[in-house]
Amino acid sequence: MAAAGKEMSFLEHLEELRWTLVRAAVVLAVCVIGVFIWIEEIYDGFVMAPSRPDFITYRALCALGHRLGMDESFCVKDMKFNLFSNTPQQEFMMSFSLSFTFGLIVASPFIVWQFWRFVAPGLKETERRAAQGVMFFVALLFLLGAAFAYWVLAPMSFQFFNTYSLSPGIQKIWTLDSYVGIFNGFLLWTGVAFELPVIMVFLARIGLVGPAFLRQYRRHAYVVILVVAAIITPPDVVSQILVTLPLAVLFEISILLAARAERARLAADTTRAVQSGRPGAVAR
Structure with missing residues (x-):
């Protein structure tokens, strides 16, 4: 950032931008590596949770159905997810994809803050006032969007896909990349939309x-x-x-x-x- 009362040259702006990107990339890399270390536990306990009938969203819907006097109409009793990997490298690639998604979500507040530190000195007074508090809500709404995708959008969509059938003779088998691709897309794009x-x-x-x-x-x-x-x-x-x-x-x-x-x-x-x-x- 510029020193007080001193304007930065174009090259100094580029240097500051470079260090901003470096700091953001380092924190993102640390978060991605941290997630990758625990990827098996995260995959089993978090990523695959919406594919199980005891997921909190399904239990909440079941309880709602009982309160409305609809018996088991809203209850999810069985979800058969048979994931398979159709290429040797697919499991590693999906592990990295999930690590990047969760690492980006964890690092997003710091990345937003770094972006704000870079642009704030160059804003006019009116623009700086207009942006006050915006960076906090950028990170907050992104996290809320990802949470909505995880606890509402993903389980309801997976349940729909798993129960919809074009013909009884068709066996439903999910590939690992299709499940992870839908899961990642929900979290990231819903966060952006929010x-x-x-x-x-x-x-x-x-x-x-x-x-x-x-x-x-x-x-x-x-x-x-x-x-x-x-x-x-x-x-x-x-x-x-x-x-x-x-x-x-x-x-x-x-x-x-x-x-x-x-x-x-x-x-x-x-x-x-x-x-x-x-x-x-x-x-x-």
Whole structure:
């Protein structure tokens, strides 16, 4: 970062960016290696948990069914997941893929913080104020999205895939890479999709979009949400609905937060205008 009162040259910015990337890469590598050391325990106890009928989500649905008087309708009694590896290197590659996914999730708060340390000195005062607190919520919403994918999206989708059958004569056998690929995709892309409120609030604070604009194009936004849900989920209706609903809720929350951010920005602009017009005036 630049010293106080001193602007950095282009080469100094490149050097600072290089060290920012190095620090982020080192922490990411440490997290990936740490996960890889315990990958067998993580795979058995965490990754494969949504494929078992005693997973917490299935037990919660079963309890809900009992409370609603629907007996065993919501209960998952049996899930036959026969995973197989069809290439010699597949188990190692999937171990690394899972290690990278979990390592990235663990390292994400530090990576976001490093990014903020790099860009903050170059922001204008209004932009710096607009971004205050944003980095914290970037990391938080990413983790919340990954948690939603793990405890809601993944188990419901795996249950759907496992019970859907085109014909009784077809034997359902999962490959290791298909299971891990769906699992990783759920965690990472749902985490990214949950960043919607942060993006909207930041754009509202710097005056690029406002709540009126978001309300005017609400229908268009829902179409975009449906497209995003179709891209980040497997091609089944259940998964797309499970992603579309929270994203729609997040969009509505974004409108409310954008309205609040716009009011704060306009109030700050008014205060600065009054102070510049009447030196020594105190903002009310």
